[in-house]
Amino acid sequence: MIAFENVAYNYGGGELLSEVSLRLAPGSFHFLTGPSGAGKTTFLKLAYAELLPTSGHVTVFDREVRSLSRDDIARTRRRIGVVHQDVQFLDHLPLAANVQLPLMVSGKAGDTRDLADLLGWVGLDHLSDALPPSLSGGERQRAALARAIIMGPDVILADEPTGNVDWEMSLRLLALLVELNRMGKTILVATHDLNLIRQAKAQVATRVLRISKRRIQLAGADL
Amino acid sequence: MVPPSGHTAWLTTFTAGAMTFLCVFALALSLASGRLASRWSDALARTATIRLSAPPDQVQLQTDAILALLATTPGIASARALSEDESRKLLEPWFGPDLPLEALPIPRLIEVVEGDPGYDGEGLRHRLAAEAPGAVLDDHTRWRRPLAEAAGRLRLLGWLAIALIGATMSAMITLAANASLAANAQVIRVLRLIGAKDSYIARAFVRRFTLRALSGAAAGALAGLIGVALLPRADAAGGFLTGLGFTGLGWLWPFVLPPLAAVVAFVATRRAAFAKLKELP
Numbered sequence: 009m010i011a012f013e014n015v016a017y018n019y020g021g022g023e024l025l026s027e028v029s030l031r032l033a034p035g036s037f038h039f040l041t042g043p044s045g046a047g048k049t050t051f052l053k054l055a056y057a058e059l060l061p062t063s064g065h066v067t068v069f070d071r072e073v074r075s076l077s078r079d080d081i082a083r084t085r086r087r088i089g090v091v092h093q094d095v096q097f098l099d100h101l102p103l104a105a106n107v108q109l110p111l112m113v114s115g116k117a118g119d120t121r122d123l124a125d126l127l128g129w130v131g132l133d134h135l136s137d138a139l140p141p142s143l144s145g146g147e148r149q150r151a152a153l154a155r156a157i158i159m160g161p162d163v164i165l166a167d168e169p170t171g172n173v174d175w176e177m178s179l180r181l182l183a184l185l186v187e188l189n190r191m192g193k194t195i196l197v198a199t200h201d202l203n204l205i206r207q208a209k210a211q212v213a214t215r216v217l218r219i220s221k222r223r224i225q226l227a228g229a230d231l
Numbered sequence: 232m233v234p235p236s237g238h239t240a241w242l243t244t245f246t247a248g249a250m251t252f253l254c255v256f257a258l259a260l261s262l263a264s265g266r267l268a269s270r271w272s273d274a275l276a277r278t279a280t281i282r283l284s285a286p287p288d289q290v291q292l293q294t295d296a297i298l299a300l301l302a303t304t305p306g307i308a309s310a311r312a313l314s315e316d317e318s319r320k321l322l323e324p325w326f327g328p329d330l331p332l333e334a335l336p337i338p339r340l341i342e343v344v345e346g347d348p349g350y351d352g353e354g355l356r357h358r359l360a361a362e363a364p365g366a367v368l369d370d371h372t373r374w375r376r377p378l379a380e381a382a383g384r385l386r387l388l389g390w391l392a393i394a395l396i397g398a399t400m401s402a403m404i405t406l407a408a409n410a411s412l413a414a415n416a417q418v419i420r421v422l423r424l425i426g427a428k429d430s431y432i433a434r435a436f437v438r439r440f441t442l443r444a445l446s447g448a449a450a451g452a453l454a455g456l457i458g459v460a461l462l463p464r465a466d467a468a469g470g471f472l473t474g475l476g477f478t479g480l481g482w483l484w485p486f487v488l489p490p491l492a493a494v495v496a497f498v499a500t501r502r503a504a505f506a507k508l509k510e511l512p
Contacts, residue, residue: 078428079430082428083428086425086426097421098232098234098421099234100235101232113431114426155425
């Protein structure tokens with residue numbers, strides 16, 4: 009699905025990631041941990057081609073990202089659902105329209121029943137007409153998850169999806185991600201919440217990656 | 232898709248309206264200049280004047296000789312000597328209505344209307360010199376050329392003004408589009424994140440700016456048409472300005488301007504949008 013081969017990324021002020029090699033197998037569930045500023049968000053941005061590596065190769069769906077045109081990148085992103093830490097919506101559009109956006113931009117007709125089912129699945133069916141600024145942090149995260157999966161992506165990348173929500177809501181979001189993984193989706197969650205990782209490991213087979221000293225290592229024994 | 236508010240909305244509509252309003256007048260100027268150039272050229276090109284200066288007792292004799300000569304000259308449709316009343320009317324604007332024509336050495340004027348094909352000017356001059364030594368053929372060339380040139384340049388200025396107005400509108404809409412794109416960077420980022428192609432994002436902005444330009448230009452064209460319609464009508468006493476306006480099918484020309492403004496807005500916004508989107512990751 010997504011592979012990193014000796015990837016390095018330099019922000020200009022020094023190397024943030026170095027010699028990163030990794031392969032996300034189809035249907036796998038990975039956590040990515042590390043201290044703030046370690047490069048978790050950068051790693052995710054490299055994975056969905058918002059950033060290009062300084063050196064090395066990032067391959068997404070068997071294509072090297074440097075060889076992708078701007079249109080190819082757009083098409084690739086339709087196969088990757090992304091949930092950001094700072095969830096961004098089009099604030100002038102109601103929630104339902106925001107969730108449907110990926111369908112609209114790819115020219116696909118959305119089925120209103122499917123949309124209602126999806127909003128019901130994330131527990132937001134009663135808020136379909138609400139504008140994003142009126143939503144709570146947890147509601148925004150769940151809406152972002154709904155938007156990320158409405159195209160039926162092969163991969164879901166989530167950047168601190170539980171960063172702004174309480175524990176109960178974190179568990180609810182985790183349950184949704186686990187359910188998606190059981191449907192066959194490849195999941196990568198960047199988080200520093202070790203309790204969330206422990207909770208996930210109790211439900212599904214996961215691998216934990218840790219960014220330390222610019223490199224990615226396998227963690228797990230200490231969790 | 233793109234938030235509907237913002238100062239760029241009314242700026243684009245207002246710019247398109249104001250520019251189209253001015254464009255209607257520039258168009259009227261160009262068309263009027265064109266008509267004037269054609270009228271002057273045609274009217275002066277088809278006629279010539281023979282001016283006869285001769286002793287009083289010879290005037291009628293030479294006039295008859297000239298008319299007889301003209302009657303047998305190929306390429307001349309008609310020729311007639313102007314009466315004293317007609318000569319007096321020609322001079323009236325300069326000397327007043329009480330001109331004692333008989334007391335002044337006013338030359339006799341003979342109006343010549345050219346046929347198709349026309350006559351040989353040099354040949355006619357030679358024959359006139361032989362038959363009536365005091366006759367001078369004036370084919371109006373020295374009047375016609377500068378008048379036609381002046382009208383032609385005026386027409387050119389009108390078209391130049393239209394081109395400048397179009398370029399200014401394009402520049403203003405480009406600026407407005409750039410401002411709108413910058414103000415909506417967040418929207419663009421979200422759209423790109425969920426897989427929107429540049430063409431899709433650009434289309435959202437292009438559609439909006441094109442429709443704004445179209446509606447503004449339609450209002451401007453309508454206001455311009457009303458303005459031109461309210462201008463004084465051309466009459467015998469009027470000068471060039473009273474002839475400024477449209478005639479016949481010319482009234483349809485301003486209706487071309489709104490679609491043209493929309494095309495300008497479409498091209499300007501599309502170029503601005505793609506340039507801006509390429510700057511974004």
